Amino acid sequence: MLREAGPLRRGEGNIDEGGVSLERALSLLFDLISLDTSNPPGSEGEICQYLGNLFSREGLSWDLISFHPRRPSFYSFLEGRFPGSIVLTGHLDTVSPLGSWSFDPFKPFQKEGKIFGLGACDMKSGVALVLDLFLKFSRKGKPQHSLKIALTSDEEDQYRGAQSFREAGVLDDALFVLELEPTDSLPLIGEKGEFWVRAHFRGREAHGSTPEKGINSVLAQAKFLLELEREVSLLPPRDFWGRTTLNMGKIQGGRQPNIVPESCYSELDFRLVHEEHRDLVQKMMEDLGRSALPGATFFWETISYKRPLSSPRENPWLSSFIGVYEEVLGERYQPKIASFCTDLPTMFPEAAPPFAIFGPGNILQAHQPDEFVEISSIERAGRVLEAFLERVLFP
Ligand SMILES: [Zn+2]
Incomplete structure (x- = not known):
């Protein structure tokens, strides 16, 4: 069921500073938050229907790109x-709404210069800005x-939504991409790689009173992880990228205290600053896995891999974007990555076009109960994006 744009509580004072009216963007944000798209289970049908109606009312054509009938992405x-x-x-x-919320995550409200609700930061405020800018520019003639x-x-x-765009090929002619994930309105010109693996140890079961008769897979896993943590922390940092990091997100093994556990696995999340660090951490895992505990067998598998990406600072589209950012906000840019x-x-997946990750909200507010976005952050991002698009599309 669709709902009409609700009345906005305004009067916080800073909405209209800088000449960009945020009224529509904020009204869109309220609507987007109230449409449940939490994932899992994942359901974007209703929000796409809302967007379709919005675009049709504006006389704009649009399309859905889906990997499953209930999982459309929106394109125009x-x-x-x-x-x-x-x-x-x-x-x-x-x-999905995590932890204990002190209010209904799907009932957005405004308080003290912030909008609260699930996705307010990550990233329905960015989406609201995309929509607002697109609707604005749709009335300006041919870009x-x-x-x-x-x-x-x-x-x-x-x-999988990104994958379906890839398969549809509709973005193949991209000259420059603006990804509006929350960056606190600071341009990020790269992102770390994400390498997820599952590391398995197999040992031999025995009675808990005679641990020397078994081979303890939990112990092997523990020794492996401690050493892996130490070795990953020794990888050299990369200029303005920081370090390759490791999070041990899950560990599972054994049955009960009085049985030497036969099998144990862990799930690991490496964030890579160099593509070559993938080979290095693979080699580390293999060496440490083999030597963790005599008699224990080790193997690992990839869960997923996303390579590190960066955008060349000297690219004319990117430098023009950074130039507009510095001009509009009066700030000197120091390169940063996500x-x-x-x-x-x-x-x-092959060659990424030049890009910047740039959107309202602080990533520290994402994936948290009582999520919020600061209206001033939406306003800052909106001013930069609008000025940039104006300059490159309607010179
Ligand atoms: Zn996000």
């Missing part, structure tokens, strides 16, 4: 005079290059 474009496109992208799904919007499903799980992974490596 304004055709340009010249070949190539500028792509605005974000994801429609959110994580220099096409302006495309790609709003994906399933980013919070397996990036420690988190976005849809981009899945959308562009």
